[in-house]
Amino acid sequence: AQSVSQHNHHVILSEAASLELGCNYSYGGTVNLFWYVQYPGQHLQLLLKYFSGDPLVKGIKGFEAEFIKSKFSFNLRKPSVQWSDTAEYFCAVTAGYGNKLVFGAGTILRVKS
Amino acid sequence: DVKVTQSSRYLVKRTGEKVFLECVQDMDHENMFWYRQDPGLGLRLIYFSYDVKMKEKGDIPEGYSVSREKKERFSLILESASTNQTSMYLCASSPFTRAPYNEQFFGPGTRLTVL
Known part of the structure; x- marks a missing residue:
């Protein structure tokens, strides 16, 4: 069965610091990878996704993620965080042509102003 | 803009009660899903449906059932609520x-x- 690991459950950063959230998955075949974000009091929404092609994908609000197949990783990055990036971030995977998402445990990011 | 609405934001029930959670979407989507979200566990799939009157178990279906009588509506049912279903x-x-x-x-x- 597929599984997704997110390395940090809580991350605290100061504004303008760089962000990298780790995500590793376990599945040997073709995968589709996602990062979702849940801002306080808001719906879960898609931040970015990878299906194929360029392993560096760009999402909304200046976020990007890099797919490294050999490491089974899909880490989320942002060069300079803002207070408004305070949220919970979820990595998720689905295999092949499935529509079933498997989520990681989530990382709560708090950005101090 | 896709809109998915749920019948209640907050609900308090007693152990043993039958609980209905309703979900309605307005974009004519075929697929609908129910997850539960718990701190440190992320989102876990309870049930999903690819079509009216069709349902499939997700990863944690025990203690839950679902109903999809219309395309836009997908209901989650807790037949006899227990404290470990607080979520x-x-x-x-x-x-x-x-x-x-x-x-x-x-x-x-x-x-x-x-x-």
């Missing part, structure tokens, strides 16, 4: 196409407390 419940929908994956759109969630 945030999220509904999602997505269209069915031949693409590898279609984005799931989430509702606001229902925070259920079972006393």
Whole structure:
């Protein structure tokens, strides 16, 4: 069965610091990878996704993620965080042509102003 | 704009009660999903449906059932609520196409407390 690991459950950063959230998955075949974000009091929404092609994908609000197949990783990055990036971030995977998402445990990011 | 609505934001029930959580989407999506979200566990799939009157078990279906009588509505039922079902419940929908994956759109969630 597929599984997704997110390395940090809580991350605290100061504004303008760089962000990298780790995500590793376990599945040997073709995968589709996602990062979702849940801002306080808001719906879960898609931040970015990878299906194929360029392993560096760009999402909304200046976020990007890099797919490294050999490491089974899909880490989320942002060069300079803002207070408004305070949220919970979820990595998720689905295999092949499935529509079933498997989520990681989530990382709560708090950005101090 | 896709809209997924859930009948309640907060719900408090007693152990043993039958609980209905309702979800409605307005984009004519074929697929609908129910998840529960718990701190440190992320989102876990309870049930999903690819069509009216069709349902499939997700990863944690025990203690739950679902109903999909109309395309836009997907109900989650707790036959006899227990305290370990206290959680945030999220509904999602997505269209069915031949693409590898279609984005799931989430509702606001229902925070259920079972006393």
